[in-house]
Amino acid sequence: QATAGDSTASAALDSRSPVKLAPPPFAQTLVRPAPAGSSAAPRLVKVTEQKNTITDEAEWFARNGLSLPVLQVPSGPQSGARPLPSFVPTRYGAQELVKAIDHGDHLALFYGPSFADARFIAILDAAHSVVAFFDFESFLVPPAFAPKEEEFVRGHVGWAVAKDGVLYVSSGHRTYAASSKGKNAYLSALDLATGQLLWQSAPLVCNAENFVLRGDHLLCGYGFTAEPDFLYVLERATGKVVSKVPMKSGPEFLVEKEGKLFVRTYDTDYVFDLR
Numbered sequence: 270q271a272t273a274g275d276s277t278a279s280a281a282l283d284s285r286s287p288v289k290l291a292p293p294p295f296a297q298t299l300v301r302p303a304p305a306g307s308s309a310a311p312r313l314v315k316v317t318e319q320k321n322t323i324t325d326e327a328e329w330f331a332r333n334g335l336s337l338p339v340l341q342v343p344s345g346p347q348s349g350a351r352p353l354p355s356f357v358p359t360r361y362g363a364q365e366l367v368k369a370i371d372h373g374d375h376l377a378l379f380y381g382p383s384f385a386d387a388r389f390i391a392i393l394d395a396a397h398s399v400v401a402f403f404d405f406e407s408f409l410v411p412p413a414f415a416p417k418e419e420e421f422v423r424g425h426v427g428w429a430v431a432k433d434g435v436l437y438v439s440s441g442h443r444t445y446a447a448s449s450k451g452k453n454a455y456l457s458a459l460d461l462a463t464g465q466l467l468w469q470s471a472p473l474v475c476n477a478e479n480f481v482l483r484g485d486h487l488l489c490g491y492g493f494t495a496e497p498d499f500l501y502v503l504e505r506a507t508g509k510v511v512s513k514v515p516m517k518s519g520p521e522f523l524v525e526k527e528g529k530l531f532v533r534t535y536d537t538d539y540v541f542d543l544r
Contacts, residue, residue: 492519
């Protein structure tokens with residue numbers, strides 16, 4: 270049961286306006302570095318590569334003892350995710366809670382009109398206080414698109430994690446890169462206090478369901494039908510790509526466990542040693 274204190278986050282969300290973010294450049298940009306060290310980038314050494322049956326996603330998670338830190342949201346499919354704590358607001362005005370990620374010391378809450386259209390992100394700290402609330406509308410419509418593609422290139426925010434006063438977030442649409450003239454699937458770093466853009470990655474680096482923050486680097490993946498499929502390592506400070514590994518198909522999930530990176534792609538499963 271929610272206590273009076275647990276309603277604080279819900280009330281705080283409804284009583285404040287999200288920060289409307291300035292349009293990003295939709296291009297690799299460094300405004301100022303995010304706080305991070307300068308440790309060597311992890312080397313991804315392939316251990317196994319195995320075809321999957323495309324529909325055996327749940328079995329892949331179970332077989333390898335893997336999970337994502339997501340919570341069950343009211344509008345989402347029943348996936349075996351952990352239950353949503355009672356203090357989490359399930360709506361913001363007319364917007365539904367469409368994704369909730371529990372990073373331990375903070376929650377990343379995604380709101381939008383439907384499960385595929387996340388637009389707002391709220392960050393709650395360990396005391397359930399709203400420490401950031403952003404409207405990503407300006408990130409979701411690319412500056413140019415092919416004729417008749419407008420309805421297909423509207424994007425969404427996909428994954429987010431806060432670290433050292435910075436919010437790292439993926440955004441993009443779910444159709445061909447050519448539909449938005451290649452301007453799709455970015456990672457961006459924002460000042461958690463102000464929403465100011467610190468950097469935006471090159472395009473076409475992250476359309477997987479999630480990315481992994483590992484020390485001073487970010488691990489992410491991009492792929493699509495008839496497009497190159499890669500796993501990427503980015504500097505957390507600058508968003509610069511420092512290495513990439515070709516994949517047989519588009520990466521969907523990346524999970525780090527015991528010094529290994531498990532990668533689920535559309536039709537192939539990989540395990541890499543992180544060295």
